[in-house]
Amino acid sequence: MKPELGVCYYPEHWPEEIWAEDARRMAETGLSWARIGEFAWSRLEPEPGKLSFDWLDRAIDTLGAAGLKVVLGTPTATPPRWMLEKHPDMLAVDARGLPRKFGSRRHYCFSHAGYRAECVRIARLLGERYGRNRHVQAWQIDNEYACHDTVISYSRAAAEGFRDWLAQRYQSVQALNRAWGNVFWSMDYADFAEIDPPNQTVTEPNPAHVMAWRRYSSDAVVAFNAAQARALRPLTDAPLIHNYMGWEVNFDHFDVGADLDIASWDSYPIGFLSDRLRDDEAHKRRYLRQGDPDMQALHHDLYRAVGRGRWWVMEQQPGPVNWAPFNPAPLPGMPRLWAWEAFAHGAEAVCYFRWRQAPFAQEQMHAGLLRPDSAAAPALAEAAQVAREIAELPEIRPAVAPVAILFDYPSAWAWQTQPQGATFDYFELVLALYRSLRKLGLSVDILPGNAELSSPKLLLVPGLFALTDELKVRLAAREGITLVGPRSGTRTAEFALPVPLPPALPGLDTTIALTESLPPSADMPLAQGGAMTRWLEHIEGSAETVEETIAGQPVLARSGGLHYLAGWPDPPALARILARACTEAGIETVEMPEGLRRRDTETHRFYINYAAEPVRFDGLEIPAAGVAWKEIT
């Protein structure tokens, strides 16, 4: 498959007279896709039931006539103002009980049946009109579920939906009381009708209650998305896509992805570095204009899993954004590098956000491929260069990586629900392992828990809160090296401590006898160097000790290929532990130069240089903020 480039375009923002010239320039740049429509509801239906699709007909025709394929969005992330007159209670409600009002976007509650029906209606109308349009070759449903913290809503609709969900899950309120341990603090319920969402409690609510609420809230996103997918399916053969976000774990993306054909995500490397990553200042300074060297790749691999192999970058940062605390410009080369990195990980398409910088409203300081005066912004030439390079390169076929990490969204909710240590963050743990593997020169796959687990030579299972017996058996039966922990299997699915004590892995005599979390100043040094940080489990049992603290306390135990890691190692300790596991698994590792990463496809090895200096490696000279590739022989 040859990857493609595209751009996000908002015809409704510009006079119709310039659409044709815009489309011509997009095609001239070498772009194949234009994503449109995802926020246009007020212009598609200015009054309830009064439809105005003519302009969209002409926009699609204009783009199509220039040779562009269209991704058409359903506009359900931005309900028009009149929708509130029809459904006054459709707004999401925050934890304090206040409505999240009109005037920006995503002002809806996933649980509101009336709003969901409106979304199905507009999706169906769009499907009827454009489902067989030859230019509309993909659909995007809604826009960035969860953006602006919108998954969880404490509305009346959500409370009612939750009670119904609980009744279905537990069947009787006595069963719920038992499962949650409601005897504690006299929290027993006599009826499902008595159960509220877990906000505004005096102190911490029951974690089992919170976990149920998180699951319900995730399921509401899944149902909302599925309703639109069901409306569109009979009307189109084009793939259905959603654009997910970076570092976003508030709903189960694997569940949403099951109803779609392609996963995509919105990649803002420099914004994320400033906004999401908690790395030290030196790291942030070094990568200020490039973004973190592992953040994008991790998401590429995660969303490849969510899309069951098919994935895109739907929005790619082109220049400074508007929404992070600080918004520096990318180093020259980065808009090209980010696209190539995505392709190296198997992206079918990368679409830059956006075509022209909007001179009005919230995102007026957000760069595009064009300036507001239509002159080229710096990323335009880089996009054109990528398009030329794609034409020269043979197809890219992703290869199966030798190492994989199991990823589980409910585990992220579990450790937010009861962190126990303020610095224990599930996503950060996964990123730490991923980063360490990549610094050893490795390509990594991300897998969901229900994946086939036999192919990776090395499999990591960090922080997976509830290991089912079935998964434990599959892990123990694997050939190759399996590294479970820290914190894996330390709760039941209902958020209780399991007995026998965890991790209770078949064939590995290791038990967590006591757990402690460590503040930043209290790392526990290891005998072979480095330290455990943040988290330390005291393990006992007859399994062989591979690593211990300087006081002789075991922290990594094994039996055959199955290992349990009883803490969160700092980078030097993690590098040693993973390098050793790789050697045992028969995987070759190498210490990568700072900022340089590799990713293998079936035919090529790609080198991605996030450093601001050129680097020589593997016989190649890779420029600063540059990429290189060579055939695998």
Ligand code: GAL
């Ligand atoms: C994304 C969003 C876009 C735009 C962009 C700005 O989160 O999907 O609509 O707001 O960010 O960076």
